[in-house]
Amino acid sequence: MIYTVTLNPSVDYITEVANFELGALNRTASDSKFPGGKGINVSRVMKRLGVESSALGFIGGFTGDYVKDFLTKENIDTSFITVKGDTRINIKLKTNVETEINGLGPSIANSEVEEFFKAFQKMEQQDIVVLAGSIPGTLPSTIYNEIISICRDKEIKVVADVSGDALKEIISEKPFLIKPNHHELGELFETEISSIDEALHYGRQLVNQGVENVIVSLAEKGALLITGNSSYIANVPKGKVLNSVGAGDSVVGGFLSAISKNHSIEDAFRIGVASGSATAFSLELCNKEKVEELLPQIKIEKEGEVK
Numbered sequence: 001m002i003y004t005v006t007l008n009p010s011v012d013y014i015t016e017v018a019n020f021e022l023g024a025l026n027r028t029a030s031d032s033k034f035p036g037g038k039g040i041n042v043s044r045v046m047k048r049l050g051v052e053s054s055a056l057g058f059i060g061g062f063t064g065d066y067v068k069d070f071l072t073k074e075n076i077d078t079s080f081i082t083v084k085g086d087t088r089i090n091i092k093l094k095t096n097v098e099t100e101i102n103g104l105g106p107s108i109a110n111s112e113v114e115e116f117f118k119a120f121q122k123m124e125q126q127d128i129v130v131l132a133g134s135i136p137g138t139l140p141s142t143i144y145n146e147i148i149s150i151c152r153d154k155e156i157k158v159v160a161d162v163s164g165d166a167l168k169e170i171i172s173e174k175p176f177l178i179k180p181n182h183h184e185l186g187e188l189f190e191t192e193i194s195s196i197d198e199a200l201h202y203g204r205q206l207v208n209q210g211v212e213n214v215i216v217s218l219a220e221k222g223a224l225l226i227t228g229n230s231s232y233i234a235n236v237p238k239g240k241v242l243n244s245v246g247a248g249d250s251v252v253g254g255f256l257s258a259i260s261k262n263h264s265i266e267d268a269f270r271i272g273v274a275s276g277s278a279t280a281f282s283l284e285l286c287n288k289e290k291v292e293e294l295l296p297q298i299k300i301e302k303e304g305e306v307k
């Protein structure tokens with residue numbers, strides 16, 4: 001089973017404002033809301049690609065009920081711990097420049113954390129744990145390391161889609177896969193990364209430090225997969241971006257869905273990138289048809305050879 005961990009889920013409120021003016025009354029041209037949070041998006045994408053998972057994390061209040069009910073309607077297994085406060089609402093403002101406001105999230109009591117950790121007792125070697133998204137302020141910043149330590153004892157593969165300090169902390173734990181975007185990778189090395197070559201250079205350093213596989217996404221510029229002995233560079237298809245929220249999570253969801261169907265790592269990478277672009281070109285997360293439509297447009301270059 002693949003377990004996705006979203007410590008800080010959200011309701012994503014995506015709103016389009018033609019010419020946003022700070023300090024004025026702005027009215028939306030369109031708006032929509034979806035359950036969000038990185039692990040939850042990974043679970044939803046995998047479901048669409050025919051792979052089951054179980055979503056773990058903390059939810060609460062009316063917004064938490066919304067997230068849980070939405071996933072239940074999509075037949076996604078959930079084992080969330082319910083907390084007293086409300087699950088956050090993250091605002092995704094589509095205007096001249098895309099702007100996001102991500103909430104803090106509810107506070108989580110020690111007893112609720114203990115309850116959450118019980119889920120790991122039943123996990124087994126062939127399971128995969130996906131750690132995705134920010135850590136709510138009231139949880140220790142080392143919580144991901146604690147989870148990884150349990151997974152290491154059980155020889156469970158860990159995939160991490162995290163940023164900032166959490167990403168820094170996780171590198172030394174040598175996860176199976178991390179998927180930073182180029183900004184997150186740059187932040188890690190206190191530099192700016194804007195090209196595939198730069199991303200390859202810094203991504204390779206992470207593999208040298210023990211991370212088994214690194215996918216770096218560079219939005220419309222393409223994506224990279226760096227493994228212990230090879231590097232793969234993918235182009236991304238051209239298309240009209242309708243909503244890029246969840247595109248990175250879709251890369252992880254697509255990749256893992258393929259890995260769990262025993263595809264090669266190169267194929268899984270191609271499916272991951274197709275899923276990311278399929279989400280970027282959709283109003284919501286990608287569906288299987290869109291992923292399959294884009295797949296032939298993605299060419300993978302391995303050490304100078306185009307396949």
Ligand SMILES: Nc1ncnc2c1ncn2[C@@H]1O[C@H](COP(=O)(O)OP(=O)(O)O)[C@@H](O)[C@H]1O
Pocket residue numbers: 180181182217218219220222223236237238239241244246247248249251272273274275276277278280
């Ligand atoms: N403008 C775009 N055109 C085509 N694909 C895109 C575009 N933006 C994002 N994607 C797809 O989404 C993936 C993740 O996007 P990116 O912005 O790099 O990550 P994140 O969402 O984590 O910030 C990319 O690898 C690509 O497949």
Ligand SMILES: O=P(O)(O)OC[C@H]1O[C@](O)(COP(=O)(O)O)[C@@H](O)[C@@H]1O
Pocket residue numbers: 008010012035036037038039041090102132133134135244245246247248249250
């Ligand atoms: O936990 P964080 O870092 O605040 O991120 C949460 C946000 O990221 C998302 O999962 C989208 O992530 P990506 O666009 O990077 O794929 C949203 O659904 C959610 O609002």
